[in-house]
Amino acid sequence: MTIAEIDERNATGSLHGLRVLDFSTTIAGPHCTRMLADVGAEVIKIEAVDGETMRIRPPVRNGCSSLFGQLNAGKKSIVLDLKSPEALEVVLHLVKSVDILVENFRPGVMRRLKLDYSSVQPFNPKLVCCSISGYGQSGPSAELPAYAPVIHAASGYDMAHLAYQPGRNRPDYCGIYHADVLTGVYAFGAISAALYQRTLTGKGQHIDVSMLESMLTLTPTEVQAAQFHLPPPSRPMFGPVETADGYVMVAIASEKTFQGLVRAAGRPEWIGDSRFAKYADRRRYWTELMDGVEDWSKTVTTEKCLRDLAEYGVPCSAYRTVAEAMADPQLVHRGALAEVEDDGGPFKVVNLPFRMSGAKVAAGARAPALGEHTREVLGEAGFSESQIEGVIGKP
Numbered sequence: 001m002t003i004a005e006i007d008e009r010n011a012t013g014s015l016h017g018l019r020v021l022d023f024s025t026t027i028a029g030p031h032c033t034r035m036l037a038d039v040g041a042e043v044i045k046i047e048a049v050d051g052e053t054m055r056i057r058p059p060v061r062n063g064c065s066s067l068f069g070q071l072n073a074g075k076k077s078i079v080l081d082l083k084s085p086e087a088l089e090v091v092l093h094l095v096k097s098v099d100i101l102v103e104n105f106r107p108g109v110m111r112r113l114k115l116d117y118s119s120v121q122p123f124n125p126k127l128v129c130c131s132i133s134g135y136g137q138s139g140p141s142a143e144l145p146a147y148a149p150v151i152h153a154a155s156g157y158d159m160a161h162l163a164y165q166p167g168r169n170r171p172d173y174c175g176i177y178h179a180d181v182l183t184g185v186y187a188f189g190a191i192s193a194a195l196y197q198r199t200l201t202g203k204g205q206h207i208d209v210s211m212l213e214s215m216l217t218l219t220p221t222e223v224q225a226a227q228f229h230l231p232p233p234s235r236p237m238f239g240p241v242e243t244a245d246g247y248v249m250v251a252i253a254s255e256k257t258f259q260g261l262v263r264a265a266g267r268p269e270w271i272g273d274s275r276f277a278k279y280a281d282r283r284r285y286w287t288e289l290m291d292g293v294e295d296w297s298k299t300v301t302t303e304k305c306l307r308d309l310a311e312y313g314v315p316c317s318a319y320r321t322v323a324e325a326m327a328d329p330q331l332v333h334r335g336a337l338a339e340v341e342d343d344g345g346p347f348k349v350v351n352l353p354f355r356m357s358g359a360k361v362a363a364g365a366r367a368p369a370l371g372e373h374t375r376e377v378l379g380e381a382g383f384s385e386s387q388i389e390g391v392i393g394k395p
Contacts, residue, residue: 003014003046006240008024009373011360012040012359012360013038013040013041013359013360013361014038014039014040014356014358014359014361015036015039015040015041015195016040016041016199017040017096017255018036018040018041018042018098018099018100018341019041019043019044019097019098019099020033020036020041020042020043020044020098020099020101020102021038021044021046021091021095021098021100021101021102022043022044022045022046022075022099022102022256023046023092023101023102023104023105023110023250024035024102024104024117024132025052025053025054025104026052026053026054026147026180027054027055027148027177027180027181027184028104028132028148028179028181028183028184028187028211029103029104029184029187029258030054030071030072030184031071031180031181031184031185032046032132032183032184032185032187032188032191033072033075033102033131034070034071034073034075034100034187034363034371035184035185035352036100036102036188037074037075037363037364038074038351038352038361038362038363038364039071039102039119039352039360039361040360041099041358041361042076042085042379043074043075043076044070044075044076044078044094044098044373045072045075045076045077045078045368046078046080046082046091047077047078047079047080047370047371048079048080048081048082049079049371049392050126050350051370052068052213054067054068054071054072055370060342060344061344061345061347062344062345063190063343063344064342064344064345064367064369066342066344066347067341069342069347069349069367070340070347070350070365070367071351072132072367072368073338073349073363073364073365073366073367074179074363074365074366074367075366075367075368076368076372076373076377077081077369077371077372077373077374077390078080078371078373078374078377078378079370079371079374080374080391080392081391081392082113082115084386084391085227086391087391088113088114088115088143088377090381090383090387090391091115092120092123093381094377094381095120095123095124095127096123096124097381098124099126099127099128099195099204099318100127100128100129100130100191100195101120101127101128101129101130101224102130102132102187102191103115103129103132104131104133105133105134106133106134106145106265107133107136107137107138107142108143110131112233117129117131117206121204121206124204125202125203126202126203126204128141128194128198128204128205128207129204129205129206129207130190130191130194130206130207130209131206131207131211132144132183132184132185132187133206133207133208133209133210133211134146134147134150134151134210134211134212135210135211135212136208136210136212136213137208138208140319141194142323143210146177146211146212147177148174148177148180148211149174150179151211151212151213151215152174152178152179153171154170154212155179155212155215155216155218155219156216156219156222156226157178157215157218157219158171158172158174159171159254160219160222164236164239165236166235167235168348175374178215178218179211179214179215180211180336182214182215182217183209183210183211183214184283186209186214187209187251190207190209191207194207195212231274235286235287235290237252237283238250238251238288239290240319241290241293241297241305242294242297242298243297243298243300243301243302243305244298244299244300244301244302245301245302246319247318247319247371248291248292248297248305248306248309248316248317248318248319249291249318249319250274250309250314250315250316251315251316252314253315254313255279256313257313257314257315258271258276258282258288259271259312260309260312260313260314261274261293261314262293263312263314264296264298264308264312264314265293265295265296265297266290267292267293267296270289270292275288275289276289291324292316292383302318306318326347326348333364334349334355335336335351336350336353337349337350337351338350338351338362338363339365340363340364340365340366340367341365341366341367342366342368342369343368343369351363351365369391374388375388378391
């Protein structure tokens with residue numbers, strides 16, 4: 001049975017029936033709540049009258065950001081002026097009927113709005129409240145401003161990455177926000193765990209997720225090397241090998257793949273070479289090993305290099321652009337991309353990277369316009385048209 005057939009058979013998400021109040025902005029929080037929406041939760045995104053900042057992030061088509069759409073597909077958008085007492089009353093009313101609240105303001109903001117966990121928990125003891133922040137909700141750094149690139153630097157990740165770039169001493173520029181996406185995933189996992197615990201205890205709880213600590217989990221080898229001396233190999237163990245027309249990534253992590261590599265390179269005698277006999281030996285003579293491999297790889301095209309390596313079961317890949325990766329037949333088979341629509345037209349987003357045999361996992365078909373669901377959500381909650389007008393705020 002194909003992935004598409006499984007999704008068609010299971011029309012219900014695993015979190016169907018759960019409601020989420022989403023106060024989050026930018027990437028980390030919205031990524032988490034998009035995951036919740038993809039597995040069936042009703043996510044109500046609360047925005048100010050001028051909308052959250054990602055609505056103007058490129059690419060923008062006909063006034064709509066597809067990046068915002070990727071992060072917020074399948075959610076409902078309502079507009080509230082959180083500075084008004086009337087809007088606070090609306091939120092507290094909604095809190096009574098939701099299961100999860102997610103926010104990623106700087107610590108202290110929700111408390112000043114009187115929407116922190118201790119303030120809202122009496123209205124709904126079963127509420128699972130998740131706070132995402134740069135450094136955590138308490139401690140000497142808690143209230144420092146933090147965005148993903150800052151956290152990459154603060155966590156040691158950037159310098160750890162730099163250590164694998166021979167001959168370089170300036171840290172890389174940042175354009176990919178690992179900390180945001182990773183922390184959003186940890187928040188999703190923590191919320192799922194808290195929901196299970198709620199089925200046992202009947203009680204909700206507050207979850208405090210730190211971007212700094214999330215990033216540290218990406219460097220397990222470096223965390224240990226920081227405590228116990230680990231001499232680096234003379235050449236980083238995972239990197240590109242040059243071909244006649246490009247580069248190929250080769251990853252050798254076992255005896256079997258080492259033997260496959262040297263056979264593909266036409267050097268089977270190296271299997272018995274004392275320099276490469278054991279893992280520790282290979283680490284010491286890694287430069288000699290990979291220089292020898294490149295003596296072969298430089299004489300063949302990338303296509304032939306990949307073909308020869310695959311014949312011997314060596315993990316490898318060409319270096320692809322994101323556009324090239326998106327066209328991979330494997331991703332097409334998996335249904336990894338979904339078409340979503342907003343007021344600017346259709347575009348593709350990445351589905352969650354897991355499938356469930358008993359539940360639907362899929363991006364919502366639409367990314368909401370600003371305030372698109374305000375009257376629907378508040379009307380269903382019992383508010384009159386005049387009350388709704390009073391809490392939306394003015395641009």
